[in-house]
Each structure stands twice: as C-alpha cells, then as structure tokens.
Amino acid sequence: MNVLKEVRSLIRKDLILEWRSKYAINSILLYVVSTVFVCYQAFKSVDPTTWNALFWIILLFASVNAINKSFVQESHHRQLYYYTLASPKAVILSKIVYNMLVMLLLAAIAFLVYSIIFHNPLADPLLYLCAVVLGSMGFASVFTMVAGISAKAGNSSTLMAVLSFPIVIPLLLVLIKLSKNALDGLARSASYDELIVLLAINIVTIAISLLLFPYLWRD
Amino acid sequence: MKSYWWKILGLLLLLYSIIMGLLGPVPALPIVHETIRNVYFHVPMWFTMFTLYVISVVCSVKYLSSGNPKDDIIAVESVNVGIIFCAFGLISGMLWANFTWGDPWPNDPQLNGSAIATLMYLAYLVLRNALEEEQKRARISAIYNIFAFPIMIVLMYILPKTTDSLHPGAGGNSGFGEFDLDGMMKVVLYPASLGWILVGIWIMTLRFRIRKLEYQNDTAAS
Numbered sequence: 001m002n003v004l005k006e007v008r009s010l011i012r013k014d015l016i017l018e019w020r021s022k023y024a025i026n027s028i029l030l031y032v033v034s035t036v037f038v039c040y041q042a043f044k045s046v047d048p049t050t051w052n053a054l055f056w057i058i059l060l061f062a063s064v065n066a067i068n069k070s071f072v073q074e075s076h077h078r079q080l081y082y083y084t085l086a087s088p089k090a091v092i093l094s095k096i097v098y099n100m101l102v103m104l105l106l107a108a109i110a111f112l113v114y115s116i117i118f119h120n121p122l123a124d125p126l127l128y129l130c131a132v133v134l135g136s137m138g139f140a141s142v143f144t145m146v147a148g149i150s151a152k153a154g155n156s157s158t159l160m161a162v163l164s165f166p167i168v169i170p171l172l173l174v175l176i177k178l179s180k181n182a183l184d185g186l187a188r189s190a191s192y193d194e195l196i197v198l199l200a201i202n203i204v205t206i207a208i209s210l211l212l213f214p215y216l217w218r219d
Numbered sequence: 220m221k222s223y224w225w226k227i228l229g230l231l232l233l234l235y236s237i238i239m240g241l242l243g244p245v246p247a248l249p250i251v252h253e254t255i256r257n258v259y260f261h262v263p264m265w266f267t268m269f270t271l272y273v274i275s276v277v278c279s280v281k282y283l284s285s286g287n288p289k290d291d292i293i294a295v296e297s298v299n300v301g302i303i304f305c306a307f308g309l310i311s312g313m314l315w316a317n318f319t320w321g322d323p324w325p326n327d328p329q330l331n332g333s334a335i336a337t338l339m340y341l342a343y344l345v346l347r348n349a350l351e352e353e354q355k356r357a358r359i360s361a362i363y364n365i366f367a368f369p370i371m372i373v374l375m376y377i378l379p380k381t382t383d384s385l386h387p388g389a390g391g392n393s394g395f396g397e398f399d400l401d402g403m404m405k406v407v408l409y410p411a412s413l414g415w416i417l418v419g420i421w422i423m424t425l426r427f428r429i430r431k432l433e434y435q436n437d438t439a440a441s
Contacts, residue, residue: 146366149363152359153350153359154350159346162345163342163346166339166342166370167339167367167370193381201373204369208369209366215358
C-alpha cells in the first residue's frame with residue numbers, strides 16, 4: 001500500500017516536471033513526425049510487409065530516444081534525495097509506468113501520422129491497435145531497465161543501443177508477426193499465441209526489473 | 220587424483236567421441252548421409268555453451284548477494300568461453316547446413332536466434348569495458364547478465380520451437396529420436412556432450428585462475 005502511494009506521487013512528479021518544460025515530449029514527437037515524413041519521401045508507396053516493418057522500426061528508434069533520458073534528466077543529487085524518500089521498487093515502478101504513458105502517447109501519434117501519410121488498408125484495425133498498445137508497453141518496460149543500466153555506465157547513446165537492441169529483438173519479432181496477422185486480417189484465433197507471448201514478456205521484464213533495480217541504484 | 224579426475228574423464232570422453240564419431244555405425248539416411256556424424260560435434264557445442272551461460276548467471280546472482288569478486292570473475296570467464304563455444308557451434312552448423320540445406324546461412328529462426336543471443340553476450344562484454352570502477356562494473360554487468368539470460372532462453376529455445384525451423388524437432392519436423400531408432404547414436408552423443416562440457420568448464424577454470432592471480436597481483440601492488 002505504501003509502495004503504491006509512493007509510485008503514484010512519483011508519477012505525478014514526473015508528469016508535472018514534464019508539463020512544465022514540455023521539452024522532451026515535444027522534441028520526441030517532432031522526431032517521430034519528421035522520421036515518418038522522411039520515410040514517406042524516400043519510399044512514396046510500399047507493400048504491406050514493408051509498411052509494417054517500417055512502422056515498428058520508426059517506433060523502436062523513437063522509443064530508444066524517448067526512454068534513454070529517463071534516468072539522466074534530473075541531477076544526481078536530486079535522485080539521491082528521492083532514494084531517501086522512496087523505496088527503489090517504487091522508483092523503478094513509477095519510471096516504468098511513466099514511460100508506458102509516454103510511449104502510449106508517442107505510439108498513438110506515430111500511428112495516426114503514419115497511417116494518414118502512408119495509406120494502407122488495415123484488415124483488422126482493433127487487433128493492430130492492440131499490438132501497438134502491447135508493443136509500446138513492452139518497449140517501455142524493457143528500455144526503462146536498460147536505460148537505468150546505461151545511465152550508470154556514463155549513458156552514451158551507443159551503449160544504450162548496443163545493450164537494448166539484442167534484448168528487444170524477441171519482442172519485436174513477435175510484434176511484427178502479430179501486426180502482420182492483423183494487417184492481413186487473419187482470424188483472431190491465429191494470433192492468441194502471440195498475444196500471450198507478448199503479455200508474458202511484459203510481465204517477466206517488469207518482474208525482473210523489480211527484482212534487480214534495488215541492486216542497481218546504489219552508488 | 221581427487222581433484223582432477225574429471226579433467227581426465229573429460230579428455231577420455233572426447234577421445235572416445237572422436238574415434239566412435241568418425242568410425243562408429245550411423246543410420247543411413249537420405250540427404251544427410253555421412254554428415255550425420257556432425258551431430259556428435261555440433262550439438263555438444265550448444266550444450267557446453269548453455270552450461271557455461273548457466274554457470275555465469277548463477278555466479279552473477281551470487282555476486283549480487285555476496286559481493287565476492289571471485290564470483291564476478293567466474294561469471295565473466297564463463298561468458299568468454301561460452302562465446303567461443305557458440306562460435307564453434309555456429310561454424311560447425313554452417314558447414315553442415317552448406318551440405319544438407321544448400322546454404323551456409325539459411326533463414327532459420329534457430330540460427331538467427333543464436334546469432335542475436337551472441338550479440339547480447341558481446342554487449343555484456345562491451346558494457347564491462349565501459350565501466351572503470353571495479354565494484355560498479357561487477358554489479359552492473361551482473362544485473363545485465365541476469366536481465367539477458369531469460370531473453371537468451373526465449374531466443375534460442377522457445378521462438379525456434381514455435382515457428383517453422385529447418386532444425387529437427389521444430390515446426391512439424393521429426394525430432395532427433397526418430398533418426399536414431401536403435402539408440403546407437405545416443406551412445407556416442409551423450410558421452411561426447413559430457414566430455415565437451417567438462418573440457419569447457421576446465422578451460423573456464425584455467426582462465427579464472429589466471430584472472431585471479433592477476434587480481435591478487437594488482438591488489439598486492441597497490
């Protein structure tokens with residue numbers, strides 16, 4: 001109960017901080033929109049398989065850039081102060097939830113812009129949306145922990161990419177398969193396996209993050 | 220004799236598996252023909268790699284709870300040796316695939332999964348180089364190692380089994396047990412696997428002892 005209260009106030013703090021500056025969210029939204037536009041100018045028209053893969057690649061790079069900063073935007077001393085107030089589990093959980101909210105917004109806008117600029121008929125929009133929601137939550141939970149690790153190691157963006165891309169590939173493979181099913185309008189029952197695997201990956205990464213983060217934050 | 224009997228056992232098992240693997244009877248099958256003998260050399264590489272990665276993750280967990288630098292050195296040396304065995308597994312598999320599937324790198328989930336898992340363990344080594352301070356390096360890389368281990372399991376052992384793969388035992392292909400009706404291959408394969416695992420652990424302990432001496436020299440000098 002105590003942890004939940006801490007998580008809630010930490011998320012509120014992150015949201016207020018972001019709302020005051022609006023720097024991170026605006027820059028990342030601009031990043032997504034301009035990437036979509038560059039891809040549109042380069043490809044003009046694409047077949048459904050490429051359309052799908054391109055969308056996930058855009059989202060992957062956007063989420064790496066968005067989540068990379070989550071542990072370094074505040075000063076070291078202020079973070080120490082948080083750790084004296086809240087338990088490390090509350091800190092990581094609040095970061096994961098906050099990043100999930102950011103990713104959901106990001107994915108929604110990316111999907112909107114992408115499907116307006118790139119016309120492509122979706123056979124099963126609901127399932128595709130479901131894949132987008134689960135995928136952005138999965139990206140958030142995997143990248144938050146890796147961002148914590150790379151923040152401790154000097155936080156170069158190269159290190160973040162090197163550490164996170166191999167880890168995120170299974171998630172990405174399942175997502176591309178699921179969204180391809182939705183694109184082609186296969187029967188829903190063909191995608192249950194992928195949905196279960198996605199949920200399982202989310203739960204496992206959050207559980208491991210909760211277990212390991214208490215060892216990570218100490219300096 | 221008490222402490223090194225398993226090294227002799229490992230060498231004897233390897234000798235046995237090389238002689239029996241090249242001279243022993245094998246089932247006559249279409250397409251694979253005599254290349255089926257590669258089972259004795261290709262499969263044990265992956266068993267050994269997996270054993271070493273398990274040792275590594277166990278030592279990482281132990282390091283987080285104890286803080287003993289010995290556990291950290293075992294963890295990193297297991298990964299170093301495991302990557303070598305993974306490379307041998309990939310090379311022997313590519314040779315084999317060239318003869319039976321017509322292409323050294325067919326688009327097979329098992330191949331891609333193991334290549335990506337190798338990238339992950341190489342990233343672990345890169346992460347260690349990025350950190351200067353010893354205790355911090357040990358702790359953070361242990362965390363990454365534990366985080367990466369379940370992903371490695373998913374990549375190498377779960378995804379290839381659920382999708383179509385050229386490997387036996389996946390996507391409707393018959394498993395290894397069906398080729399080997401009278402069990403004459405098991406008699407060689409299991410001892411070979413045990414032998415390679417023992418030799419892999421032996422190499423790891425040698426590297427561990429060198430690193431431990433270096434570590435003791437460094438701490439004694441400073």
